[in-house]
Amino acid sequence: MGGFADLFETFFSGFGGAAAGGGQQRRRSGPRQGDDLRLDLSIDFREAVFGVEKEVQLRHLETCGTCKGLGAKEGSGPTTCGTCSGAGQVRRATRTPFGSFTQVAPCPTCEGSGQVIADPCGTCNGAGLQQVSKTLRINIPAGVDSGSRLRVSSEGNAGPRGGPPGDLYVFLGVKSHPTLRRDGITILSEIPLSYLQAILGDTIEVETVDGPEPLEIPPGTQPATMLTLKNKGVPRLGNPVARGNHQFTIKVQLPTRLSGDERQLLEQLAGHHSSKGQRPPHKSGLFGGLFGKG
Ligand SMILES: [Zn+2]
Ligand SMILES: [Zn+2]
Numbered sequence: 323m324g325g326f327a328d329l330f331e332t333f334f335s336g337f338g339g340a341a342a343g344g345g346q347q348r349r350r351s352g353p354r355q356g357d358d359l360r361l362d363l364s365i366d367f368r369e370a371v372f373g374v375e376k377e378v379q380l381r382h383l384e385t386c387g388t389c390k391g392l393g394a395k396e397g398s399g400p401t402t403c404g405t406c407s408g409a410g411q412v413r414r415a416t417r418t419p420f421g422s423f424t425q426v427a428p429c430p431t432c433e434g435s436g437q438v439i440a441d442p443c444g445t446c447n448g449a450g451l452q453q454v455s456k457t458l459r460i461n462i463p464a465g466v467d468s469g470s471r472l473r474v475s476s477e478g479n480a481g482p483r484g485g486p487p488g489d490l491y492v493f494l495g496v497k498s499h500p501t502l503r504r505d506g507i508t509i510l511s512e513i514p515l516s517y518l519q520a521i522l523g524d525t526i527e528v529e530t531v532d533g534p535e536p537l538e539i540p541p542g543t544q545p546a547t548m549l550t551l552k553n554k555g556v557p558r559l560g561n562p563v564a565r566g567n568h569q570f571t572i573k574v575q576l577p578t579r580l581s582g583d584e585r586q587l588l589e590q591l592a593g594h595h596s597s598k599g600q601r602p603p604h605k606s607g608l609f610g611g612l613f614g615k616g
Contacts, residue, residue, distance in 0.1 A: 353435070353485030356383065359478040361492050365462065367499035371509075371531050371556050373464035380458050380490065383451040383479035389443035391484040393450040400437035405429050410436040435483050451480055460492060465507065465559035468496040501529060507556040507566030512573050515539060520574045530554045530568050537570065545574040 359382055365374060385391035394400050402408040406429035416423045428434035442448025458477060466472075471493055478488025496504075503510045513528055523541035527534045532554055539549070548569050555566025580588065 353481050353483040354433075355486045356479035356481040356488040358488040359490045361490060362495060363460075363492050364495045364497060365466075366497050367502060367504075368531055369462065370466050370468075370494070370496040371464065371504075373466075373557075373562075374462050376460050376462060378458050378460060378492075380456045380477065381453060382456065382477065382490070384454045385480045385484065386443060386446035386450050386452045388445035389450060391450040391480070391482075393439040393443055393446065393448040393483070395441040395443050398441040400435075401440050403429060403432035403436055403438045405431035406436060408436040410434040433482075450483055458490075462494070463559060464557040464562040466494055466496075467504070467506075468494065470494045470559075502531065504556060507558055509555045509566065509568040510571070511568070512571045513537070514573045514575050515543070517574055517576050519543075520545070520572065528570060531556075539572075543572055543574075545572060547572045 359380075361378060361380060363376060363378060365376065386393070389396070392400060403410075406412050410429050410432060411426050411434065412429050414425045414427055416425055429436070432438050439448045443450070446452050456477075458474065460472065460474060462472065471491055474490040474492060476487045477490035480487045501511055509531060511529065513526070515524070515526075519526070519539055520543045521541065523543070524539045525536050526539060528537040528551070530551060535551060535554065537549060537551060543549075548571055551568040551570070553565045554568035558564040558566070577584070
């Protein structure tokens with residue numbers, strides 16, 4: 323179930339290749355960082371186990387190519403903000419029962435940049451950003467689970483006024499498998515056996531994430547026994563050489579109807595001759611208690 327989301331850095335190869343990290347990050351008065359984005363991605367059971375490369379379509383804000391993020395029409399430039407005279411901050415007096423305080427807040431007109439766009443860029447209407455559709459290839463590592471989170475750095479929205487881009491977070495959802503389940507790095511499944519296989523033992527073919535594998539059923543296997551195939555489970559995240567196990571729970575199926583021959587043989591085993599009306603003895607015989615009722 324993975325209630326805890328694990329944070330990973332993943333590798334990606336996209337088109338355009340924005341400068342990693344967005345250059346040196348200026349603080350406070352500098353441009354604001356862009357928003358992080360979330361993308362939900364559904365993958366198959368086996369893809370989560372072994373990892374997969376996925377191509378995703380992403381819409382995010384990129385720096386406007388026409389005005390290079392400045393927001394001003396070509397030839398013009400940003401001008402000094404009249405509200406704050408370029409300081410980017412305004413002082414506000416706040417009255418409280420204890421007196422009057424002066425607070426410094428970012429300028430609401432220029433959002434702290436100190437500059438305004440008098441003649442906005444036609445492409446982005448002065449925002450300096452434009453919505454772009456992009457194809458990204460994301461490498462999903464082996465061993466992820468539902469709730470795993472991948473961080474793709476710098477693929478969030480670009481920051482306004484040339485600010486560094488945010489990150490893209492990919493939230494993974496793993497589709498269920500018809501027969502296999504997962505508990506961390508252990509894979510679980512049930513295998514039906516006939517009572518004869520359980521009693522006599524057998525070698526059967528079972529489904530694993532690596533394909534069909536032989537599984538030895540020892541003679542005298544009891545219902546609800548767990549049998550294990552080592553190293554057929556999920557690779558450990560971050561260390562895929564180490565793998566969990568596959569655990570099989572034995573479901574012994576008893577016949578609901580017996581053929582005449584089967585019944586005869588079973589009654590022979592139970593030490594009972596199939597004369598009518600007589601019940602097999604309950605205290606002796608292997609199947610006395612099980613098949614007493616016809
Ligand atoms: Zn523009
Ligand atoms: Zn201002």
